[in-house]
Amino acid sequence: MRPTFLATLAAAALLACSARSSCPEGQVDCGGRCVALSADPLNCGACGTVCGAGGACRAGACDCGPGTVRCGETCAQLESDPANCGACGKTCPGAQVCGTAGGAIACADACGAGLTACDRACVDLASDRYHCGACGVPCEPGEACDGGTCRSLQVACFATDDVRPLAPDLAGTGSPRPAGDGPVALAGLDGDVWAAAALSGSLVRLPLELAAPSVEHALHAADLEGIAAVGDRLLVSNSGGGSVAVVEPGTGRVLDDVILPGPPGANPRGIAVLDGRAYVALYGKDEASGGQAVAVLDVSGVPGCAGAPCATLERTIDLRGAADAGALPFPAHAVALGANVYVTLANLAKDSDPTSWTYGYYVTPAGPGRLVTIDGASGASRVLSLGDGCKNPGALAAHGSTLWISCAGAGAAGLLPVDLSNPAAPEVGGLLLTAFDAPGAVAFCRGAGFVSDQYTGRVQRFDPVTRNAQEAVEVCPMGAQGWAWAADLLCAPGR
Structure with a gap:
């Protein structure tokens, strides 16, 4: 009788990056994490250099995030910022709000239909990455707001054993996350990304919180090829063993x-x-x-x-x-x-x-x-x-x-x-x-x-x-x- 996957698997949680003796080319060790100084907003240009709220790291230097421009020492959304309404330094008087109506950016007494006033800025909570779903809820660097939920594009890089986050314009937005040996399939569950690694037969949890390390669960399977979420559990295709594990x-x-x-x-x-x-x-x-x-x-x-x-x-x-x-x-x-x-x-x-x-x-x-x-x-x-x-x-x-x-x-x-x-x-x-x-x-x-x-x-x-x-x-x-x-x-x- 063929042995079952359940009888041969041992689950263990490993901090994937800390287990590495050295970092891949283009990355450095920052406190036990392998990071890309050119794109990591928590380690931009040097370990510990954090780009501010709404900021992005480009070529190792902090810059304004998507949809914003630099106005002096701040990054502003010109289409909604009451302190920079349509242009840097153009301030809306009194209690007026800043928003877009009829294709024009202007100060007004109230926000237009479908927009919400967030500290006098008229925003669409369904798509504004700095007020996503509710006022004052920003998306992480690299994420975009889609239907009131922050989302990012994740790419499984099989040959370099990592998963990389991308902004919607395909710009790199953070450090690659270690993901076992040969990550081949991805799934989302409870705000985390999960990777099935074919060669190591392991599952890897990749928290979307940029500072959190990835966690690898060694399943000792022959070949993992598919993954899907069902409620609070994961289904995994064990190709080498001819089974599906829960x-x-x-x-x-x-x-x-x-x-x-x-x-x-x-x-x-x-x-x-x-x-x-x-x-x-x-x-x-x-x-x-x-x-x-x-x-x-x-x-x-x-x-x-x-x-x-x-x-x-x-x-x-x-x-x-x-x-x-x-x-x-x-x-x-x-x-x-x-x-x-x-x-x-x-x-x-x-x-x-x-x-x-x-x-x-x-x-x-x-x-x-x-x-x-x-x-x-x-x-x-x-x-x-x-x-x-x-x-x-x-x-x-x-x-x-x-x-x-x-x-x-x-x-x-x-x-x-x-x-x-x-x-x-x-x-x-x-x-x-x-x-x-x-x-x-x-x-x-x-x-x-x-x-x-x-x-x-x-x-x-x-x-x-x-x-x-x-x-x-x-x-x-x-x-x-x-x-x-x-x-x-x-x-x-x-x-």
Whole structure:
């Protein structure tokens, strides 16, 4: 009988950075923390040099934060500052407020519709990073205010074993956070970022409070590939062991371990959660190793769970028939949207010359990629062809009622929008070309889209409405192995 993940795991909390004997290139040790003096607002240019409230650290010097300009010794929001209303030094008299009305910045007796007076500054609590959700609640450096919640873009850098925070303009905003060996997947829970590290088989807690250290829980798993939050617990895909673990975040203790059907090669990866069920993509490897399906778990008992059983396997959805003849589907990523779960299928065939490929035979797109829709209520599934414009699809993310899917096939690389306004009749749009031959992870933050490169450490920002893309930015540096990879992206909620 195969040993369970639960029986072989030992959980331990480690202060990741303090365990390092030296800091990576470009970082220095500041009181036991490896920091980047060029971008860390708590150690800007030198250890202990803190940029003031609303400040940012750029090239090792404190500067005004986004949306503000320097007025003498202070940083001011000209569109709302009653002491610098529209221009430095222009003061609103008496009890008047400063705000924008009809496109013009001016002093007035009251704030316009949709704006709130915060100490005589007229602000939109849904989007103002210095008054986010309530007056006087600023976002951390690098965060943006989205719907009254502070958010930041987090990037998992696989080759350098860290997670890096970015501002919405893709500027670095703090020091890289140690994240085990090979962070490959990210999730948010209770204001923290969690990274699943594939090579060390560990989970890493990354508090959004910049001064707090990262904490690593060593799970001793063979290969972690996916992570998702369910209530106050985490689900983790143990790819090497063919199981899904339920983990208690505070201690890193494995509370339950659900062994998936078939041989260990089922290779569980992405997880989507909908209405008390978890849908786990079983990628497999070849025709003999299992996988090529979606496992459906009942996770309604996971929140607050103290020990097994926390989750149970309901059924599996066999997807082998969804690929072209002679090919296999290889489901890897899943996302929940509305009442459905959506899973991408790569639709790969054996390489015509197996000796030409180091990592396996299934590398060649057999035809168009596929998208599987699973009805969360009935469990029924249906398959949609993504067309010749999308080969070897992978990661996907939702923006409103549209899915954006990474397509990495030769001659068909880019982002494909699928309009799900009518889920019964999805509409496949035109491919948005990116700067990458193999676009990877996709995320949306404050209305903007972001996509990473599977072959480098670059990230590119795009507008899902206008479909304009900005120049790609190098985020993850090259590791000691001689390559870089921005493995995952997460729009993380603040504290």
